[in-house]
Amino acid sequence: MPVNAGADRWLWFALSGAIGYALGDVFLFQSFLCIGTQRGMLMLSLAPLMSAGLAWAFFGEMLTGIQMLGVLVTLAGIAWVIWRRRGEDIPNQAGSPVQGVLFGLGAAIGQAVGYVLSKQGLTDNFSPIAGNSIRMLAAVIVLRALASIQGKAKITINSMREKPKVFGWLTMAAFTGPVLGATLSLFALQHTQVGIASTLIALPPVFLLPISWIVFKEKFDWSAVLGTLVAIGGVALLFLT
Numbered sequence: 001m002p003v004n005a006g007a008d009r010w011l012w013f014a015l016s017g018a019i020g021y022a023l024g025d026v027f028l029f030q031s032f033l034c035i036g037t038q039r040g041m042l043m044l045s046l047a048p049l050m051s052a053g054l055a056w057a058f059f060g061e062m063l064t065g066i067q068m069l070g071v072l073v074t075l076a077g078i079a080w081v082i083w084r085r086r087g088e089d090i091p092n093q094a095g096s097p098v099q100g101v102l103f104g105l106g107a108a109i110g111q112a113v114g115y116v117l118s119k120q121g122l123t124d125n126f127s128p129i130a131g132n133s134i135r136m137l138a139a140v141i142v143l144r145a146l147a148s149i150q151g152k153a154k155i156t157i158n159s160m161r162e163k164p165k166v167f168g169w170l171t172m173a174a175f176t177g178p179v180l181g182a183t184l185s186l187f188a189l190q191h192t193q194v195g196i197a198s199t200l201i202a203l204p205p206v207f208l209l210p211i212s213w214i215v216f217k218e219k220f221d222w223s224a225v226l227g228t229l230v231a232i233g234g235v236a237l238l239f240l241t
Helices: 007-044 047-059 065-084 097-121 128-149 153-162 164-191 194-201 204-215 223-238
Strands: none
Touching: 007 065, 007 097, 007 128, 047 065, 047 097, 047 194, 065 194, 065 204, 065 223, 097 128, 097 164, 097 194, 128 153, 128 164, 153 164, 164 194, 194 223, 204 223
C-alpha cells in the first residue's frame, strides 16, 4: 500500500475506487435486476463515449477523426454482440424499466468518472499497481459500508462460509478482474488517451462470445460474429494513427 503517495493522489484514486468500482458496479447490478444483463451491458457500453468527453473537458485530450470513428465502430460492434445474444428472462425483477435504464446510465457515468479520476492520479508515471491498491481499498470500504447500512454484511459473510466452492470461484474472479484486469486498465490509461483505453476495456462482451460457446456450449446467432468482426475493425482503426 503506497502510504507515501501524497494526499492528492490518494484522493484521486480513492474517489475513483468509490465511484468507478463500488457505486458503478452497484448501479450496474441493479440495472441487471431491472432490465436484464443484455440491456444493462448496452447501457454500460456508453462509458467510453462519456470517458472521451470527460477527458476532452478536463485534460484537453482530442481524438482524431479516424480514432473517433474507430471508437464508434467498436462500440457499435460491441452493442450488436450484446443485443444478438440469446434472449433472457428477468427473474425477480427489482424495479421498472425506466429505473433500469437510469441505473445503467449511472453505471456508465460511474465508470467514465472513475477512469478520468484514475488518469489524474497516474501523472508523473505513478505505479498503476499502487494506484489500483488504493482504488480497491476505497471500494471495499464503500461496499462494506453499503452492506452494513442494508443489514447484509453478516449475511454475506455467512453465505461465503456455507459455500466454500463459491468462495473459491469468487476469489479467482476477484484476482483476474479487479486485481489483474483493473491494474492493466490503469497501465492502458497511463499510456494512451482515455477514450481509446476505455474503448479497449469495453471489449469483454466480444471476448465472451467464443468463451461461452467453447466452455458453456451456448448457442448464439451467427450475426453476432459479424458484430465481433465490426468491433475488431473498429479497434484496428484506433491504431491507424
